[in-house]
Every structure is written in structure tokens, then in C-alpha cells.
Amino acid sequence: MTSRALILGCAGQTLSAEEAAFFRAVRPWGFILFKRNIGTPDAVRALTGALREAAGRADAPILIDQEGGRVQRMGPPHWPAYPAGRRFGRLNGSAAAMARLGARLMAHDLAAVGINVDCAPVLDVPVEGSHDIIGDRAYATSPASVAEIGRAVAEGLMAGGVLPVMKHIPGHGRAACDSHHGLPVVDASRDSLAAQDFQPFRALADLPLAMSAHVVFTALDPDRPATQSPTVVREIIRGAIGFDGLLMTDDLSMHALTGPFRARAEAAFAAGIDVALHCNGDRAEMEAVAEGAPVLAGPALRRAEAALARLAPAGEAFDVGEARARFEAGLTAAA
Template sequence: MIKRIAVIVIIAVITFGMVFLIFRTPDSDMTDKQAAKQPRKASPAAENKQVPELGVNGMTLDEKIGQMIFSGVNGTEMTAETKEIIDTYHVGGIILFGDNIESKKQTVSFLNDMKAVNADNPFPLLLGVDEEGGSVTRMPDAVKSLPTSRSIGKLNDPDTAFKAGTILGEQMQALGFNLDFAPVLDINSNPDNPVIGDRSFGSNPEVVSRMGIQTMKGIQSEGIISVIKHFPGHGDTGVDSHLELPKVDKSRKKLSEMELVPFKKAISKGADVSMIAHILLPQIDTKHPASMSKKVITGILREDLGFDGVVITDDLTMEAITNHYNVADAAVQTVKAGGDLLLVAHDPDLVAAVFNKLKAAVENGEISEERINESVERITRLKAKYNLSNEKTSVPNVQSINDKVEDILQKVSW
């Protein structure tokens, strides 16, 4: 009898141990410490005003279309123009650039004022910035910037990449942003590329995938939305899309062997938002750049790679678009192709044009309201997932974050 009881106890202990290990084992790409770090929970105030996840049924067409626009603004403080963008056009998000950012206090105040203007909207604003580190940094002087992605890629240390991501997330949280247009998943395969260069983690698809995914996970772990970019890959271009429309003359098979590798892996690891580049891929779509192409957005990104997150365009005011298309027409074509968010970053006057053109396209039957609903559901689902709120941010003490940046700077200088 004693032996029988002992056997039962041993079996129970082994079974419990196996179950414990199954539920404890982290993602194979993450360290134990990384796996234990969960996304930051919303504050009680934010939870009390949780974003309605799928609110399309209670929204007007104007409100739906507004959610699909991610606008830039002028100046460094609230103006009548910015108030109109939020109040009248119900924009889903606002991006700030270096010209909009002067100091910690000013940045926090500006973002708080936007939240206050948007307070009656059940869907808080996406508040984003291009913060990659290196040459693409928007941080005020008091906040230290991370080194280039290339320097982190050279270390090829997943833990360092994850820490860099958490720092980016902490910087966003501290200033009041909730979205970072990072990391760059482009493979720097063309040494003559004038726009990617050291913004990439390197020329090796596996290194770019590994470092990029860990950076993405680090950003997400701080409760900040990460945007992977620039799908389907801007690394093998010889033209800056800010100035002209680049062309990548590669087949779908060639893209899958290089450019698409990091994006495919990031999607499998939980990417929430993907930015589409203004790149012409003549072997896939001879007429439209990737940002306006149904073959790229719906065919490759959604159907082939299984991405059901939010698709945002690169800035529609870049000359890759404006040299060849009317911005409002381009926006309509992007929605037809399957895009969700339309980035109108450098000309707030164009927000009205995009809004009106898109509304007219729905009213005249060019785009169905069901198609609009699909995008709005993705956008509001994203806002609900990250518990966005209009809660104000206090001016932060960033010394502890700066110390972490300094640690990374020391590592890459070895």
C-alpha cells in the first residue's frame, strides 16, 4: 500500500512539473527575462474609459473616414487649424516631427492639448513619431537618443535589441506618445541606397529579422504600438522616395528570398501595424506603387503573409506620390487596395481634400461602406488592444531612461 501511494505521488509530481514547463516556456526567440516582461497595463483611469473595440455600428460615415486619416500638424502648440483637424475631421491619429518638438515640457503639453480636444471622441488619438535612433530621432534635447540600428545589428545580440526596444517604448510613454514608427525591417542590400543605410539592422535577412523582431517586442512590452516598415522592403533602392518614386524590378520569388523575410517573420511574431512603402514593383504591378497596389497590400501582405493588422501608408505628401498622383486620388486608391490608415504628414490642408474625396467615393459607390468598416474595425481594435486613453501625461524625469540609452551607447562603441 505504501509503495502504491509513493508511485501515485511520483506520477503526480512529474505530471505537475511537465505542465508547469509547458506553460512557462517562452517564445524561442526570447530570453526568460524578456518573456516575463508583459505589456504595461493601462492605468485605472484609462481602463474606466476603455476604447470600444468594434464601434462602427454607432459611427457616422464622417467619423469612420476620419479614423482612417493620420495627420501631421503645424507648429509646436495647439492652434485653430490643429483643433479643426481633430474636431471637424475626427482624425484617427497625429504624427509629430522635429519641427513640432522643442522640449520635454512643450511636447507633453502639446500632446495633452490634443487629447483634451479629442476628449469627447470615444476613440483616443494615435499619437505617433518617427523615433528609430541614429539620424532619425525626434527626441527633445533633454532625452538622449539611441544609436543607429546598424550599430545594434552589428552586435547581433537579441537581448540588446530588446532593451533598445524597451527604451524606445519608455521614451514614448514618458512624453505621451502611444505609437512609434519603428523598427525598420528593410535589408540594406544596396550600398547606393540614399534613404535607408544605417537605419537598417544590416544586409543579412536573418540578422535584420532577429534584431527587428526583438526591437518590436521591446516597444510592445512597454504598451506602445510598434510600426514595422517599409513593406515590402526599401533596402534595394537607388532613389529616395521622399524625392521620387523608386523602382525595384524583382519577381515575387526574389522578394520572398530577401526583402519579405523580416516582414514575414515579424508578422508571425505579432506585428500590429505595417507601413507600406512608395515603391514601384513592375514585375508585380506595373501601374501602382506598393502603397496603392491591391496586388501588394491584399495579395502579398494580407493573403500570402496572413497579416490582419493595420496597414498604414508612408507619407502621401512625399514626392514619390505628389510627382505622379493627386494625393486625394492616391488615398482613395490605397483604400481600394486594402490599406487602412492614410498618412498625410506634411500638409494639414490636404487632410480636408483626402477626407472629402474618400467620402465622395463612398457616396458615389466607388468604395463600399463595408470596405470602410473593415479598416475602421482594425483601427479601433488596435486602439482597444493597447488601452489608449485621453489621460494626460505629466512632464517626466528622464534620467533613468537616459542612463539606459548610455548603456546601449557604450555597448555599440566597443
């Protein structure tokens, strides 16, 4: 069955008959969950099953933003609270090992309820004076450290049967405003961007999935955010960075973007994006985005299939109780 180049959200903790009918008609490639969708583990497991049934595909990817810290959709009382990314960057000598272990534990939590894609690692490199929308979500302030810890997070997720999504390519770390509420404009030179912002993404360009940044880079394309810029997508993300995995938009409902939702999607696909992401579950908005989204085909389909081909059940021996105790002990000792 062909899928449309879409990842969509739903309204609540159960799937309504109307939502299921809409998803059956639209055939999105995947879905994304937020806190509004999270109940008990059994409820989440039932929801992921219902979403896949509606999509008509047992392998339909189901995404979540589970970074730790401020961005953790599944948390207490049913799941542990995980630290923000910056906590790992402050662990001298054990940063990568602890980040991998934390990601492996997250993967265990996610896979147990049917979630198989995590929108992490965050590979943005913040600079002094930038908005705190990234802030402590960033692992460090040096590209090399961000890349090292980001690689560890990606490996931990994949070891637990969950695909990573690196974000926000080609870099959100210099943004002076929150792209949920406005459009960030970055005036750094192309050389500066290449030396800092692009570096972690280039180092992890072999990963299967990436999410674009709703940021205007005036040195690259002064008129369009990266998500909708052919120059940024083709020359920078595919060219200079060398990423050939599946490229999805950040959420099209964010206020960094303007205009009708169909036009938002069409501009992203015209730029070379593979899959459109819409998160808030608003039916009218989703219908408009779907009107602007093509069937998944050609290079986008190849990239989607290649990403899912890297999705495998956890293949390493893993004692979750021992691992969680070791993780907590490592954080406590570092503190």
C-alpha cells in the same frame, strides 16, 4: 464617435484654434509628430493632450518616427540620442537584447509625453547599390537578423506601453532612390523578393501595425507603387506575407506619389489600405486627403480596434536610470 481613416500632422509646437476646429470636424483616427512639433517635455505633453481633445477621443493614437540615428524626432537636450539601427546589428551575441533595451528606453521617453505609437522597427533589407535612404536605419543585411532585431525592438516598445509600426512593407531595401523625392522602381523577381524582402515582415506578421512602401515592384505591379496597388496589398501583404493588422500608407505628401491629394488617398483606399497618413501639416493638402478618406469601418475598424487593444501601460518593473546606464555601458563595451 466615428473616426475618419486618417493620421494627420500639425504645423507647430502648439495647436492653433483653426487646426483644432479642423480636426474636430474631420475626426482623424490619429496624429503624427515631427521635429517641428517638439519643444520641451511639458510642451509635447500639452500638444498631445490638445490633439486628443480635438479628436474627441482619449485613446487617439499619436505617432512619431523615433528609430534612433538619423531618424529621431525627440533628441538632445531633453532626450538622449539613440544609435542607428545598424549599430545593433554589429553587436555580436547581444544584438537582440540591446535593441530591446534601447526600444524599452525609447518607449519610456515617448509614453511620458503622451506618444503611444512609434514608427519602428524598420524591417527593410538593403542590398548593395541601393539608395542610403534606408542605409544604417536597417538593422542588418540578412533577413533573419533583421527579423530577430526587429522583433526585439517591437517587444521593447510594447513592454513600455508603445505600439510598434513595422515599415516599409513589403520592403524598401532595394530602392535606388529616396521615395521622399522620387518613385523607386525595383525590378527584382517575385522569387527574389519573397526570399529576402518579404521575410522579416512575414516573421513579424503578428504585429499590430504596418506602413506601406512607396515603391513600384515591376514583378508584382509594374504600374503602381505598393501603397496604391491592389495586387501588392491584397496578394502580397495580406496574402503571401500574411499581415492582418492595420495597414497605413507612408506619407502621402512624399514625391514618390503624384496627382491631386484626394486622388492619392482614394487610390490607396481602393488598393485596400486601411488608413491614410499625411505628415507635413499643410492645411489645404490635409483637406484634400480628408475628402478622399472614408469613415473607419468594416475590416479597417476591426484592425484599428485590435491594434489599440494591444496598447497597455508598461507592465514590467523598470528602473529607467539603471536601464539607461546598462544600455550605455553595453554600447561602450561593444565599441
